[in-house]
Structure formats: C-alpha cells, structure tokens
Amino acid sequence: MPDLTEPRDRAELEPWFVERYAQYWSSQGLSAIEGRMVGFLLLSDRPVSADELAAASGASRGSVSTYTRRLIDIGFLRRVRRPGDRSHYFVMDADVWGGFLDNEHAYLVRQRELASTALALMPPTGPAHERIRNMHGYMEWLLGYYGTLRSEWARHKEGLEGPGLTETDEGPPRP
Known part of the structure; x- marks a missing residue:
C-alpha cells in the first residue's frame, strides 16, 4: 500500500494523488483501477496512451480498454489520435x-x-x-x-x- 502522507514535491504528487483519487473512486463502489486512470489523467498535460494508463493503474491492456470505453461513455475521457500515429490516446477535457x-x-x-x-x-x-x-x-x-x-x-x-x-x-x- 503506498504511503498516503501529503506529498512534499511534484515527484511525490503523482503517486499520492493517483492513489488517493482511486480510494475516493472505489469508496463509491467503482473500480480502483478506473480511479487510478482518472487520477492519472487529471494530472496529465498531454494525451496518454493505453500503455501509459496500464502502467499508471497497474492494469492489463484489456482492463484499460474496458475502463476507457466506460469512462468515454460517462464523459470523463475522450479518445484522440496523433497525426501519423495509428494508436489511440486519451485526454480529459479541462471542464x-x-x-x-x-x-x-x-x-x-x-x-x-x-x-x-x-x-x-x-x-x-x-x-x-x-x-x-x-x-x-x-x-x-x-x-x-x-x-x-x-x-x-x-x-x-x-x-x-x-x-x-x-x-x-x-x-x-x-x-
């Protein structure tokens, strides 16, 4: 279990925030993996690949695929592409x-x-x-x-x- 004491700098912020957000998310009966993905994307300043989401959430690519579809359906994520790249990336709207x-x-x-x-x-x-x-x-x-x-x-x-x-x-x- 990660240390959830308040972070002291930007390097400590990401793992702390992602895990804390996952806890809040799962306290509502939702998947902690999905919560980690949302927490990670909340902090991201750029489109994120499925592989990055898998690493950040500790999930398989299959789980990432399932959860990103759901998060798109409920309006938390959008799927985007980069010119010349066949991969899908995910972003969160500012609002x-x-x-x-x-x-x-x-x-x-x-x-x-x-x-x-x-x-x-x-x-x-x-x-x-x-x-x-x-x-x-x-x-x-x-x-x-x-x-x-x-x-x-x-x-x-x-x-x-x-x-x-x-x-x-x-x-x-x-x-």
Whole structure:
C-alpha cells in the first residue's frame, strides 16, 4: 500500500494523488483501477496512451480498454489520435466536471421517463406505486435545479484562481 502522507514535491504528487483519487473512486463502489486512470489523467498535460494508463493503474491492456470505453461513455475521457500515429490516446477535457453535470442531466431525464412509463401502467396505489412516484418526483426535483447548477458552475469557474486555491466550507453561493 503506498504511503498516503501529503506529498512534499511534484515527484511525490503523482503517486499520492493517483492513489488517493482511486480510494475516493472505489469508496463509491467503482473500480480502483478506473480511479487510478482518472487520477492519472487529471494530472496529465498531454494525451496518454493505453500503455501509459496500464502502467499508471497497474492494469492489463484489456482492463484499460474496458475502463476507457466506460469512462468515454460517462464523459470523463475522450479518445484522440496523433497525426501519423495509428494508436489511440486519451485526454480529459479541462471542464470534465461540467461534462459530468451534463451526463447526470441525461441520466435524470431517462430515469424520470422510466418512472413515468411505469406509473402510467401500474395500479395507482400501494407501496410499489409510492416508490415509483417518489422516483419520478426525485428525478423531477433534481432536474429543476439543473439550469441553476449549470449557470452557477459557469459563474463559479469564472472566479477560480490559479495555483494555491484554498478550501472553504461555505459551499456554493445561495441565489
């Protein structure tokens, strides 16, 4: 297990950050290998090959292929090519988090539609109806905040400063 004490310099940052990110990722029931790949790409200033991702994550090329497809599908990565090179490389957009928010929106819309279909076809009473009604209501409620979240994120990004950002417990500004 790598030492997770805070890094002292750039050389110590990468392994520390990649492993710490993998821990956070896997704490959500996701693959630690996938988390290492995301952590590695978050720090990368250039397109990264599948071989580099395999080395950084401790995974086989097959696992890298599986996880990169999934990460592309959920909007964390893009596949790119270099002129004259037949290999695929992977990059992360500067605003991967805004893309994540957009993907969450699409997910919520699909879940709300699923609940709508179920509600239209099931008896209007009982525990199952209540669960599906709450599912629909929850998705509808979250979707109501999407526009606000997207615009607040854009506004917040404009105010971000360079190196040395500090953490606050204040949370997002209230409208």
